[in-house]
Amino acid sequence: MSNKLIEVKNLKKYFNTPMGNLHAVDDVSVSIDRGKTLGVVGESGCGKSTLGKTIIRLHEPTEGEVLFKGENIFDYSKKDMKKLRSSIQIIFQDPYSSLNPRMTVSRLIAEPLISNKIYKSKREMEDRIKSLMETVGLSGRLYNAYPHELDGGRRQRIGIARALAMNPDFIICDEPVSALDVSIQAQILNLLMDLQEELELTYLFITHDLSVVKHISDEILVMYLGQSVEKAPYKELFDNPIHPYTKALLGSIPKPILGERGKIRNTIKGEIFTPINPASGCRFAKRCDYAKEKCYVEDPVFIEVSENHFVACHI
Amino acid sequence: MREKLLEIRDLKVIYKTDEETVEAVNNIDLDLYKGESLGIVGETGAGKTTTALSIIRLLPYRVAKILSGEIIFNEQNLLELSEKDMRKIRGNNISMIFQDPMSSLNPVLTVEDQIAEVLRLHMDYGKEMIKKRVKEVLQLVGIPHDRMFEYPHQFSGGMKQRVGIAIALACDPDLLIADEPTTALDVTIQAQVLNMIDELQSRLKTSMILITHDLGVVAQTCDNVAIMYAGEIVESGTAKDIFEGERHHPYTEGLFGSIPNLDIDEKRLNPIQGVMPEPSMLPSGCRFHPRCPHCMDICIAESPQSKSFDGHHIKCHLFL
Numbered sequence: 019m020s021n022k023l024i025e026v027k028n029l030k031k032y033f034n035t036p037m038g039n040l041h042a043v044d045d046v047s048v049s050i051d052r053g054k055t056l057g058v059v060g061e062s063g064c065g066k067s068t069l070g071k072t073i074i075r076l077h078e079p080t081e082g083e084v085l086f087k088g089e090n091i092f093d094y095s096k097k098d099m100k101k102l103r104s105s106i107q108i109i110f111q112d113p114y115s116s117l118n119p120r121m122t123v124s125r126l127i128a129e130p131l132i133s134n135k136i137y138k139s140k141r142e143m144e145d146r147i148k149s150l151m152e153t154v155g156l157s158g159r160l161y162n163a164y165p166h167e168l169d170g171g172r173r174q175r176i177g178i179a180r181a182l183a184m185n186p187d188f189i190i191c192d193e194p195v196s197a198l199d200v201s202i203q204a205q206i207l208n209l210l211m212d213l214q215e216e217l218e219l220t221y222l223f224i225t226h227d228l229s230v231v232k233h234i235s236d237e238i239l240v241m242y243l244g245q246s247v248e249k250a251p252y253k254e255l256f257d258n259p260i261h262p263y264t265k266a267l268l269g270s271i272p273k274p275i276l277g278e279r280g281k282i283r284n285t286i287k288g289e290i291f292t293p294i295n296p297a298s299g300c301r302f303a304k305r306c307d308y309a310k311e312k313c314y315v316e317d318p319v320f321i322e323v324s325e326n327h328f329v330a331c332h333i
Numbered sequence: 334m335r336e337k338l339l340e341i342r343d344l345k346v347i348y349k350t351d352e353e354t355v356e357a358v359n360n361i362d363l364d365l366y367k368g369e370s371l372g373i374v375g376e377t378g379a380g381k382t383t384t385a386l387s388i389i390r391l392l393p394y395r396v397a398k399i400l401s402g403e404i405i406f407n408e409q410n411l412l413e414l415s416e417k418d419m420r421k422i423r424g425n426n427i428s429m430i431f432q433d434p435m436s437s438l439n440p441v442l443t444v445e446d447q448i449a450e451v452l453r454l455h456m457d458y459g460k461e462m463i464k465k466r467v468k469e470v471l472q473l474v475g476i477p478h479d480r481m482f483e484y485p486h487q488f489s490g491g492m493k494q495r496v497g498i499a500i501a502l503a504c505d506p507d508l509l510i511a512d513e514p515t516t517a518l519d520v521t522i523q524a525q526v527l528n529m530i531d532e533l534q535s536r537l538k539t540s541m542i543l544i545t546h547d548l549g550v551v552a553q554t555c556d557n558v559a560i561m562y563a564g565e566i567v568e569s570g571t572a573k574d575i576f577e578g579e580r581h582h583p584y585t586e587g588l589f590g591s592i593p594n595l596d597i598d599e600k601r602l603n604p605i606q607g608v609m610p611e612p613s614m615l616p617s618g619c620r621f622h623p624r625c626p627h628c629m630d631i632c633i634a635e636s637p638q639s640k641s642f643d644g645h646h647i648k649c650h651l652f653l
Contacts, residue, residue, distance in 0.1 A: 061519040061520065061521060061522075062519055169608050169609070170377075171608060172608070199376040199377050199546060199609075200376065200546060200547075200588060200591040200592060201376060201587060201588065201591045201604050201605040202376075202604075202608065203591065203604075204590070204591035204592075204593075204602035204603070204604030204605075205604045207593070207602055208601060208602055208604065211601065226519065226520065227520075227593075228520070229592070229593035229594070230593055232593060233593045233602065266521055267520060267521065269524070270520040270521045270523065270524035271520060271524075271549065272523070272524070272527065272547065272549030272550045272552065272553045273549050273552060273553075274548040274549045274551075274552050274576065274589065274592055275552055275576060276552055276572055276573060276576045276577060286521050287525075289489050289491055289492075289522060290519075
């Protein structure tokens with residue numbers, strides 16, 4: 019029996035811009051098993067957030083399928099989609115701008131419950147809100163507080179409580195810890211991992227921070243300019259990265275140990291190019307140290323090099 | 334022999350508004366020697382940026398008050414200088430790189446104009462000489478000089494930060510203050526910029542204060558490290574003391590425990606419990622005691638003194 023909760027097949031999302039087609043997500047295929055986490059890493063502009071938003075249909079896709087429990091959600095009607103939305107949730111990056119400043123904590127958490135008309139009596143709803151607050155570690159005295167009274171970590175906990183309110187199966191975390199300080203970031207990561215264990219959640223975890231993604235993911239997908247360049251179980255990816263871009267990403271992280279200083283780090287030259295009307299060939303070729311002639315002409319294919327380890331590279 | 338360039342003694346800065354008084358920096362001491370780099374690490378609200386702005390005297394003057402202390406730079410107390418004299422030092426002997434390259438450049442001036450501005454102010458250069466120097470510093474930071482007539486919006490984030498660094502280096506400063514210079518950049522670009530800062534710093538023998546929340550960045554670029562928490566320096570020493578020393582302040586330990594480690598295969602992190610205290614309502618005694626796993630009775634009552642182990646200072650009752 020297949021244990022796949024969600025399967026993305028050849029998903030494409032192009033945006034029309036005055037300059038041409040912007041290939042935000044270009045032919046990405048992934049699947050996530052129930053209770054597992056897929057980490058998506060890449061630099062700004064690589065299409066990782068667009069991927070997340072297209073999977074839950076906040077963007078209409080240009081091409082491709084997303085199978086949730088075996089059904090293609092792009093065939094769903096508006097009504098079906100609304101039902102589905104309760105089992106797929108998203109946690110946003112910025113806890114400062116994703117909460118309505120004029121609502122209290124309890125109202126913010128109640129919103130999904132109200133709009134889906136879950137509870138008839140006020141009592142039941144209040145009990146549910148309180149238990150949710152406890153789950154995410156918000157103390158009860160904050161029940162009537164407003165977001166501006168809280169720090170970033172607590173605000174992000176509200177975001178998590180909101181996402182959990184509908185008992186979802188699948189949560190997309192779009193950079194949930196990037197706006198937080200390290201000590202708070204670690205608390206939130208631990209919380210997300212505990213919740214996953216307790217509630218059997220499945221995560222798509224989007225981040226630019228490789229060290230964060232290593233902690234929380236079972237599998238990692240590396241994206242560059244809208245395309246998947248490498249996908250592997252987390253251990254395999256860190257021990258044995260193959261694609262030059264993945265290697266460069268790993269080499270670029272400043273490590274908190276001494277003795278690394280002054281060594282020329284394994285970085286890459288140049289900067290990310292525009293994904294508008296990309297030329298054929300490997301999109302990384304211009305920044306790649308190992309680029310051959312073939313790389314500029316032919317699109318590399320995403321192939322399996324060892325078990326569950328996929329790479330799109332000519333070398 | 335190490336020569337002292339900057340000495341901060343007993344600096345205390347508050348922000349006073351109608352509603353509250355925020356104790357941003359509380360009686361800190363800092364030393365910086367010529368040619369060395371110092372990393373100031375801490376979380377949001379620890380007082381890192383306030384310390385930097387006090388040195389360069391750019392604190393918002395309506396709300397910020399320096400209550401006590403002195404900042405000795407090249408044997409003169411910067412806090413006693415008139416604004417006119419300070420202006421001669423700022424951008425010339427002491428310059429600053431800001432966090433956000435998108436908003437710290439003037440969008441309506443060309444890159445050349447913005448670099449030339451500091452030169453016109455501080456150097457007695459003719460037009461030709463200024464142009465030559467602009468080209469030189471651009472080359473220094475790795476921007477082809479035919480881009481000097483472009484505007485900031487034509488540059489990417491990493492390139493803008495390079496322009497910021499070029500402006501800071503234009504007058505050959507003695508002290509460079511970099512306030513989170515790479516926080517807004519992607520990792521690969523961050524690595525490029527850090528490599529460049531490290532290389533330039535050792536080549537030009539400029540002293541540097543690097544402010545960051547990222548211990549990794551500090552390990553790559555700094556000789557000395559000071560860890561700040563709630564307006565105090567809780568631990569300071571050489572990079573070796575901080576990264577490899579045996580004794581640590583519990584907060585430093587917590588910071589290290591919070592970083593996801595790439596080399597060790599461990600799933601759970603060991604974060605610090607609780608959150609930073611409100612700077613307007615700091616706890617009594619040791620500022621860290623509500624979050625500290627080793628909290629004792631004395632920590633609640635008394636603020637600890639700093640204890641030195643061969644230049645490695647720790648401010649904690651555990652070591653007194």
